[in-house]
Structures are given as structure tokens and as C-alpha cells.
Amino acid sequence: MTDSSGPDPGPPPSFEHARNRRQKARAAGLDPDYWYAVEQSSRLRKGKHLETKFMGRSIAVFRGQDGRVRAVENRCAHRHIKLTEGEVVDCRLVCPYHGWSYDGEGRAHIPHDLFGRKEPDIRIASVPVRERYGLVFVFPGDPEVAEVRDIPSIPELEGPAPWPHAIVQFDCSGHHSMLLENVSDFTHGFLHRKFQPFEGTDLRRCETIGDRVELEYDSKIGAGRLQDMFIDRGEGGCDHMLACYDYPYHWSNTQDRIKHFLFTLPVDESHNRHIFIFYLRPGAIRLPGLGPVPRVVADTMMKLTRLTTLQPLLSQDVWVIGHEQEGWERHWDRPAPELSPVVKAFQDLTIRKWEEYLERSRRKGTRRDAPPLVPTEELAR
Ligand code: FES
Ligand SMILES: [Fe+2]
Known part of the structure; x- marks a missing residue:
């Protein structure tokens, strides 16, 4: 590939060969030992399956006729x-070729002639899977860790009266780190x-505490004319936001009235899926001149807000990140002056967590691109 602005520098470097913070962040993966949202539950009906990918590893997710979701290597x-x-x-995933079928544990059943053999015990890897907040989560890493590590808690979305909320999902042609930087770097208000969506970008605090980067912004949230009309700002005015890169998730809280949670799925090195849940305190949504609306109306208004705003x-972020990815692949060796301490802090955390994961994998003797599979060796010889 050539470009009028310079010779082709070749493909971007791997994590091992990256020379600076930005190159490392763009080559880092996300630690598979966490729960990752892959789809909205309503989009996976009984008797259906879908393919999802985590850092290039294909996973088959399917819902049996009993309504339960299962996941196995694809x-x-x-x-x-x-x-x-x-x-x-029923509750098995059936291969189209010879009809071998698999249960949620990855156990195969062979329906055709066994040529005098006993049916062999053949398995593929199963992947821990759960549903919460109307989303399907998989755990691509060590299943034993899945037993002890939970999906992040969002109490406002559970119980008999969850906050009015809207889910927005996108597939984006860019490295996952670009999106995470985007959502917390308010300088892109332009x-x-x-x-x-915000007015004023005064960063009051940017602090890394363990596996979190905490940010505080003075910024009027929902400053657009339409949003402003329908947000009841209460006494706080909704002009102070706490945001957090809570590895590997991202969330924000504007004065306990407007909140969001972001689940990012690193599909591969240049694609990610992100699923946002925006939720507002009941009473924080109003009709102009009438004040706060009942919850059922608030739910409908959130659905409308999803479409209108x-x-x-x-979509603007998705569009621009696609272009950022293109620019990265073409000019990764050029300097990219970064003024925001937020971006640097996010990159540092992404890099450190990836280094920790690589080190852990080395100690365990597993390769990051080939999670342990259950062998079927005796028939394969
Ligand atoms: S290839 Fe799947 S059953 Fe033969
Ligand atoms: Fe944005």
C-alpha cells in the first residue's frame, strides 16, 4: 500500500515488537478471564445459534428448545x-455434514454407523455462558476462573423495578482500545x-487505582436541545460525571441520575463489538411543562431516545473509529501527539493488564491464541 504522504511502513508491529505506548496499546488484547457480552438475549431465540468471536477465536452460542443458552468452540x-x-x-447443535451433534458440555453424539465400535467419548471445549441484563455473556478464558469471577453488578437494572434503560449495540471496524479511549476522552465533542451529548470538558481528576482508571469531569451531560428538554436534572444539574475504565468495562455516573455501562468485545485485532446500556433514574425523565413522567412512559421515551439520539x-463514533483504524494501519510509525492524560492512562492500563495476562499464560503454559481444547486424539491418528 502506498500513500502520497509517505512510503508504506508495512503492517503495524506485534505487541512484542511495539516500541511505544500507543503501538503497544493497539497491539494488546483484552484478558479473556472476564465475562464479555456478545449479543442481546432477545436476538437469540429458542432453537437458534450464532457465531461470536473473541480475539479471533470462533465460539458457537446456541439456545436449546428448553430456553437455556449454551456455548461451545465452533x-x-x-x-x-x-x-x-x-x-x-432440541438442545444440541448439529453439524451439517455427518450429523454429529453436541450438547452444551461439548460432548459429541455420532448418529451414523460406528463400524462395530462402541460410541467413542469425543468432546470439544465448552465455553461458560450466562445471561444477565438482557445480554448473553461468554467467558472465553479459564473456565475455573469463570466460577469465581462474576459479571459486573448493575443493581439499577435488576429487581422488580429496573431503571428505564436503552441498549445500543454496534460492530465497529477498529481496535478495541480506540473505542475505550473515545468514550472517555471528551475532547472529541467536536x-x-x-x-x-456533553458541554464543557473540564477534567477534574484522572487517577489509576488498581485495575481502574477513575475520571471526574465537570460537564453538562445531555446538553443538546432535545435531550435538555426531556432530562429532569434535579438539584445537581447533571453537570458532574464520574467515569471509570473498570477493566475491561467502562461505565459512567452523572450524579446518580444518568448512568451508562459499556461492554466491549474484542472480535479480532481490527474489529470490536460494543454494547452500551444507558439507564436513567426513574424521575429523571420529564415532559416539558409536565415534569417527571411515570415509569412506563419513561421506558417508552428511552426507546425513542435510542432511535432519535x-x-x-x-454511529458517528463508529464511523470515525473506522477511519482511525485506517489511519493507524497506514501511519502507525508516525508520531501521534496526545494531549489527554485520559488516553495515556487508559493505554497504560490496557498494556499492563495484557502483560499480566501473557505472563500468567506463560506460567500456565497456554498460548493466548489457542485456549485449551479437549483432544480427540485416539480416533485422529
Ligand atoms: S464434519 Fe461434522 S459431522 Fe462430519
Ligand atoms: Fe463519542
Whole structure:
């Protein structure tokens, strides 16, 4: 690839060969030993399956006729065809070629002639999977860690009266670190000047505490004309935000009235899926001249806000990150002056956590790109 602004520098460096903070952050993965949201539960109906990827590793997720979600590696043990080319029958995922079928534990059943053998015990890896907040989560890392590490708690979305909320999901052509930097770096308000999701970008605090980067901004949230009309700001005015890169998640809290949680899925080195949940305190949504609206109306208004504001606003980020990725691949060796301490702090945390993961993998003797699989060796010889 050539470009008028300089010779082709070749592909960006691997993590091991990266020479500076930005190069390292753009080559880092996310630690698989966490729960990652992959899809909205409503989009995976009974008897259906979907393919998801975590850092290039394909996972088949399927919902049996009993309503329970299961996940296994997306590979038939027989000839390595993707199981998502097949179908779900009852509570098993069936390969389209010879009809081998798999349960949620990855155990195969062979339906055809066994040529005088006893049915062999063949398995593929299963992947821990759970549902919460209307989302399907998988745990791509060590299943034993999944037993002790929980999906992050969002009490406002649980119980009999969850806060009015909206889910916004995008697939984005960019490295996951670009998105995480984007959501907390308010200097990109220029991109959103039509919607004005925030006004003022005074960073009051940026502090790394363990596996979190905490930020405090003085900024009027929801400053656009439409949003301003429908947000009841209460006494605080909704002009102070606490935001957090709570590895590997991101969330914000504006004076306990407006909150969001972001789940990022690193699909591969240049694609990510992100699922936002925006939620507002009941009573923080109003109709002009009428004051706060009942919860059922607030729920409907959140759905409308998703269409009128959140989706178009976040589409701008998706668009610009696609271009940032292109720029990165073409000019990764050029200096990229960074003024924001937020971006640097985020990159440092991403890098440190990836180094810790690599070190852990080395000690365990596992390779990061090949999570342990259950072998089927005796028939493979
Ligand atoms: S390839 Fe899957 S059953 Fe043969
Ligand atoms: Fe943005």
C-alpha cells in the first residue's frame, strides 16, 4: 500500500515488537478471564445459534428448545466444520455434514454407523455462558476462573423495578482500545457538535487505582436541545460525571441520575463489538411543562431516545473509529501527539493488564491464541 504522504511502513508491529505506548496499546488484547457480552438475549431465540468471536477465536452460542443458552468452540471434532453452519435440534447443535451433534458440555453424539465400535467419548471445549441484563455473556478464558469471577453488578437494572434503560449495540471496524479511549476522552465533542451529548470538558481528576482508571469531569451531560428538554436534572444539574475504565468495562455516573455501562468485545485485532446500556433514574425523565413522567412512559421515551439520539450519536463514533483504524494501519510509525492524560492512562492500563495476562499464560503454559481444547486424539491418528 502506498500513500502520497509517505512510503508504506508495512503492517503495524506485534505487541512484542511495539516500541511505544500507543503501538503497544493497539497491539494488546483484552484478558479473556472476564465475562464479555456478545449479543442481546432477545436476538437469540429458542432453537437458534450464532457465531461470536473473541480475539479471533470462533465460539458457537446456541439456545436449546428448553430456553437455556449454551456455548461451545465452533468446530466439529470430525472434520472441523464450523458448527454454526448446522442447526439446533432440541438442545444440541448439529453439524451439517455427518450429523454429529453436541450438547452444551461439548460432548459429541455420532448418529451414523460406528463400524462395530462402541460410541467413542469425543468432546470439544465448552465455553461458560450466562445471561444477565438482557445480554448473553461468554467467558472465553479459564473456565475455573469463570466460577469465581462474576459479571459486573448493575443493581439499577435488576429487581422488580429496573431503571428505564436503552441498549445500543454496534460492530465497529477498529481496535478495541480506540473505542475505550473515545468514550472517555471528551475532547472529541467536536465530532458530536450536532447532538452535544456533553458541554464543557473540564477534567477534574484522572487517577489509576488498581485495575481502574477513575475520571471526574465537570460537564453538562445531555446538553443538546432535545435531550435538555426531556432530562429532569434535579438539584445537581447533571453537570458532574464520574467515569471509570473498570477493566475491561467502562461505565459512567452523572450524579446518580444518568448512568451508562459499556461492554466491549474484542472480535479480532481490527474489529470490536460494543454494547452500551444507558439507564436513567426513574424521575429523571420529564415532559416539558409536565415534569417527571411515570415509569412506563419513561421506558417508552428511552426507546425513542435510542432511535432519535443515542444510535445516530454513537454511529458517528463508529464511523470515525473506522477511519482511525485506517489511519493507524497506514501511519502507525508516525508520531501521534496526545494531549489527554485520559488516553495515556487508559493505554497504560490496557498494556499492563495484557502483560499480566501473557505472563500468567506463560506460567500456565497456554498460548493466548489457542485456549485449551479437549483432544480427540485416539480416533485422529
Ligand atoms: S464434519 Fe461434522 S459431522 Fe462430519
Ligand atoms: Fe463519542
